[in-house]
Amino acid sequence: MDIPTASIERWQRFRANRNKALAARHGWLTLTSFHWLEEAPSAVERAPGLWSTNGTTASLTAVPADGLTLVETGEPVDGTVTAALADEESLMWVQFGGADGDQVVVELAMRAGRYAIRTRDSDSPVLTGFDGVPTYDYNPDWEVAGRFEPYPEPVDVPIGTANPLVDGVHRSVGEVVFRLPGSPHEFRLQAEEEKLGALTVTFHDETNGDTTDDWRKLSTPRPRPDGSVVLDFNRAINYPSAFTPYGTCPMPVKNNSLDIRVEAGEKLPYPPGS
Known part of the structure; x- marks a missing residue:
């Protein structure tokens, strides 16, 4: 041809x-966890601090030793900070770790009316091994x-x-x-x-x-x-x-199916079973 x-x-x-x-340094290949927030302040895997929500607002309580800073301002988190989002919104909220204190970014997300957090680790092997x-x-x-x-x-x-x-x-x-x-x-x-x-x-x-x-x-x-x-x-x-089990990506609507093999575009990023 x-x-x-x-x-x-x-x-x-x-x-x-x-x-x-x-x-990208904190893009989709860096997701390493997903946690729904509960009403009682709770510790989560892969992020310091205590996390909670009252349904309308998300809260994070931390001490300086946790090493958390606000992504937007770089200000250390000492005490309790809050944020509120509309459904489907996300916020790159706080960061920690690494030599510059920004290896991991914690994303706050509102999905289906519930608050969740996702960690984005720039040292994730999914990113570092990506070619x-x-x-x-x-x-x-x-x-x-x-x-x-x-x-x-x-x-x-x-x-x-x-x-x-x-x-x-x-x-x-x-x-x-x-x-x-x-x-x-x-x-x-x-x-x-x-x-x-x-x-x-x-x-x-x-x-x-x-x-x-x-x-x-x-x-x-x-x-x-x-x-x-x-x-x-x-x-x-x-x-x-x-690329990650921590996505909330939309499925096709019921009838958006093609009954042929579309052998074009992107393939599976990883071999089956890997």
Whole structure:
């Protein structure tokens, strides 16, 4: 197959930027724990201090010897500090450890109406051993034209997430309609709207659990005025839950399944059983 050099170079730049983003110092590859907060102040694994919530506010009580400082200001935590979040919000709240006191960042998160904390350790072996996400080779056949059919109003669809204790909501703004190589019929995937009108579709396909994670996602630029879109499945990527058991990533809506093997985009980051 004679593939234009410019197309390969664009895909390679996309891959380089994707791997660079994943390798951020306190990014998704550094998650090392997840804890729901309880009403009684309690110690947790992998983070000093006593953590609690009254349902609307999260609290942390610590002494200077714990070595905790606020991420935003660098101020030491001596006594009790509090924070409040809306649902689905996160806050890189406090940090500790390492030569500069910032090896581990503790993220406060509100998920399904409950407070939780996650530790992000820049010395995590998942990060230090990372050398890029495995992918299928670039194949222009997986770049297909489609159209976007918007709903009159967005529809909130209940969904599951990578954490069985967390329910999610998919705000469907319409359907992306397209055909794929090797399939005789048309596909329709519900889409969410992102910044600047871009669309994201979260989908299952027949490679899931074999060469790819249980589901993946694909973003498209903002539809053109006539509704046309381009879906480049070479740019299908994993959710963070493919790399860590501590994600709360959204599953696809019920009918966002493709009954063929989409042999394009990112593969399982680790061999099965590793």
